[in-house]
Amino acid sequence: MTQEPEVWILRLGHRVFRDKRITTHLALVGRAFGASGIYIEGDADPKIKEKVDEINKTWGGEFTVNFVSNWINFVKKWKKEEGTVVHLTMYGLPFEDVINLIKDEKKKVLVIVGGKKVPRVAYEVADYNLAVTNQPHSEVAAIALFLDRYFEGKEPLHKNPKIKIVPTPRGKFVISRTL
Amino acid sequence: MTQEPEVWILRLGHRVFRDKRITTHLALVGRAFGASGIYIEGDADPKIKEKVDEINKTWGGEFTVNFVSNWINFVKKWKKEEGTVVHLTMYGLPFEDVINLIKDEKKKVLVIVGGKKVPRVAYEVADYNLAVTNQPHSEVAAIALFLDRYFEGKEPLHKNPKIKIVPTPRGKFVISRTL
Numbered sequence: 001m002t003q004e005p006e007v008w009i010l011r012l013g014h015r016v017f018r019d020k021r022i023t024t025h026l027a028l029v030g031r032a033f034g035a036s037g038i039y040i041e042g043d044a045d046p047k048i049k050e051k052v053d054e055i056n057k058t059w060g061g062e063f064t065v066n067f068v069s070n071w072i073n074f075v076k077k078w079k080k081e082e083g084t085v086v087h088l089t090m091y092g093l094p095f096e097d098v099i100n101l102i103k104d105e106k107k108k109v110l111v112i113v114g115g116k117k118v119p120r121v122a123y124e125v126a127d128y129n130l131a132v133t134n135q136p137h138s139e140v141a142a143i144a145l146f147l148d149r150y151f152e153g154k155e156p157l158h159k160n161p162k163i164k165i166v167p168t169p170r171g172k173f174v175i176s177r178t179l
Numbered sequence: 180m181t182q183e184p185e186v187w188i189l190r191l192g193h194r195v196f197r198d199k200r201i202t203t204h205l206a207l208v209g210r211a212f213g214a215s216g217i218y219i220e221g222d223a224d225p226k227i228k229e230k231v232d233e234i235n236k237t238w239g240g241e242f243t244v245n246f247v248s249n250w251i252n253f254v255k256k257w258k259k260e261e262g263t264v265v266h267l268t269m270y271g272l273p274f275e276d277v278i279n280l281i282k283d284e285k286k287k288v289l290v291i292v293g294g295k296k297v298p299r300v301a302y303e304v305a306d307y308n309l310a311v312t313n314q315p316h317s318e319v320a321a322i323a324l325f326l327d328r329y330f331e332g333k334e335p336l337h338k339n340p341k342i343k344i345v346p347t348p349r350g351k352f353v354i355s356r357t358l
Contacts (some may be wrong), residue, residue: 018200019200021197021198021200021201022200022201022204025201025316025317025319025320028314028315028316028317029316029317029319029320031314031316032312032314032315032316032320033312033316033320055315059314059315090344091344091346091347091350091351091352091353092346092347092348093346093347093348094346096332120350123349123350123351124349128348129347129348129349129350131344131346133211133212133334134343134344134346135207135210135211135238135337136207136211136234136238137204137207137208137210137211137212137323138204138207138208138319138323140204140208140317140319140320140323141204141208141211141212141319141320141322141323143320144316144317144319144320144323144324145323145324145327148324148327153275155312158314164313165269165270165310165313167270167271167272167273167310167313168270168271168272168308169271169272169307169308170302170303170308171270171299171302171308172270172302173270174270
């Protein structure tokens with residue numbers, strides 16, 4: 001089985017009060033759909049890291065939460081040293097038309113998702129400005145669809161979980177590891 | 180072209196303060212990915228309806244926001260008079276294994292998404308309890324993936340928009356209708 005290069009998320013303009021839950025959802029969606037971690041720009045909000053660490057401990061895996069201050073420098077460094085930069089925006093090209101080009105590059109991918117108002121430089125610095133529909137909706141849904149297509153629906157392995165769900169048609173069925 | 184039966188969303192346990200943005204994202208994702216409308220149970224929150232009506236006016240379409248108080252009666256009535264009931268939960272069966280069965284029924288679908296704590300009766304009253312991954316993440320991502328698969332990625336027609344995006348590789352390109 002070939003493994004896809006890593007995908008990381010860069011969340012711009014996080015504000016503790018307004019975005020707490022949306023950014024947490026972004027991180028958890030990233031984790032569930034195979035991203036390696038998230039970089040958060042804006043307010044450094046330890047609660048999000050605590051929440052995600054707690055989820056890792058219970059459900060497995062090592063999804064990481066980091067904070068960046070100078071995101072433009074961070075993105076430029078990424079382009080030089082790591083790989084491709086994708087910016088998800090409703091104004092971009094249909095992501096499904098382009099995603100195979102990105103996969104063919106076989107490089108690590110940084111996916112930028114905006115907050116309230118994304119500065120123009122994000123459009124300029126990105127290698128690809130891509131849209132998940134050209135309608136207003138949610139960065140949480142956009143990242144989910146992007147990762148779903150990028151990893152072709154393959155669920156990531158979340159190593160060393162304490163508990164695991166056994167899918168069931170009705171109710172809840174959970175197994176826990178007893179050491 | 181055959182048209183899929185309508186999909187509607189039922190959002191349980193909405194609390195104005197905590198869920199304002201998540202429920203708004205749910206509605207906008209529903210609209211962008213082809214659902215017909217959302218029913219909200221919990222706090223009747225006129226702001227969400229105002230926000231969605233404004234989006235409809237600008238971006239087209241008639242996605243509707245409604246409030247329900249007795250959701251169990253509402254769901255039972257739906258099963259009797261309208262069609263199928265799906266409950267999205269991390270404990271359910273993999274949605275991709277089941278979605279074609281649901282499509283084959285050719286009935287309207289009500290998709291229940293929970294708030295913080297979903298009462299057991301939701302699992303019992305649903306025709307299908309389905310999971311979009313068995314990991315904790317976001318109801319916003321779950322509804323996006325469900326609708327994406329249900330409508331097979333076909334974008335809905337949003338009638339009578341005032342403005343429309345022309346996809347572009349860099350920057351923003353918008354056309355507006357001048358009457």
